Amino acid sequence: xxxxxxxxxxxxxxxxxxxxxxxxxKDIDEVRLVEGRAQYVVLSPxxxxxxxxxxxxxxxxxxxxxxxxxxxxxEIAVCVNGSGxxxxxxxxxxxxxxxxVFVPSDLNHVTTSGEDGLTVLWFYAPTGSESKWLTED
Numbered sequence: 001x002x003x004x005x006x007x008x009x010x011x012x013x014x015x016x017x018x019x020x021x022x023x024x025x026k027d028i029d030e031v032r033l034v035e036g037r038a039q040y041v042v043l044s045p046x047x048x049x050x051x052x053x054x055x056x057x058x059x060x061x062x063x064x065x066x067x068x069x070x071x072x073x074x075e076i077a078v079c080v081n082g083s084g085x086x087x088x089x090x091x092x093x094x095x096x097x098x099x100x101v102f103v104p105s106d107l108n109h110v111t112t113s114g115e116d117g118l119t120v121l122w123f124y125a126p127t128g129s130e131s132k133w134l135t136e137d
Contacts, residue, residue: 007043007049009042011121014040014042014121015081017031018038018039018040018058018059019038019059019081019119021033021038021059022037022038022059022061030042030047035066035067036060036061037059037061037064037066038059039056040058041054041056042056044056044127044130044134045127046127046130052125052126052127053123053125054123054124054127055123056124056130057080057119057120058111058120058122059081059117059118059119059120060082060084060111060112060113060117060119061117062113062114062115062116062117063113063114063115064112064113064117066110066111067110068110069108069109069110070107071105071106071124073126073127074102074104074105074124074125075102075122075124076102076103076122076123077100077101077103077111077121077122078121078122079095079098079100081097081116081117081118081119082097082113082118082119083096083097083114083116084114084118085111085112085114086103086112087109087110087112088108088109089107089109095118
């Protein structure tokens with residue numbers, strides 16, 4: 001039978017992979033350490049697995065802030081472990097397990113983890129903003 005390119009994952013396995021890479025402070029398979037945090041692009045056109053959406057995870061160590069940044073893709077972030085906040089141009093959104101935050105296109109934002117770190121499952125559309133994590137530095 002021909003594959004229709006559908007896929008499935010275990011969220012527990014994905015979270016374990018990215019949090020282990022962060023704990024061990026090293027790239028593991030497709031999980032990369034980027035600017036002090038771990039990034040894992042799971043599904044994207046760059047991986048030959050989707051056309052119009054990107055899915056990945058980010059894991060931040062405790063009390064860590066990402067650099068302020070923006071991207072043309074809209075983003076949905078789902079907190080799967082830990083806690084923290086997302087500051088979107090002064091609007092503060094608290095993140096705790098099962099929280100969902102929407103980041104509109106082209107708005108500056110900073111994600112900060114709490115005492116227990118922060119791991120999020122994220123989705124981008126349209127694609128393209130994730131390409132920086134698919135290439136070697």
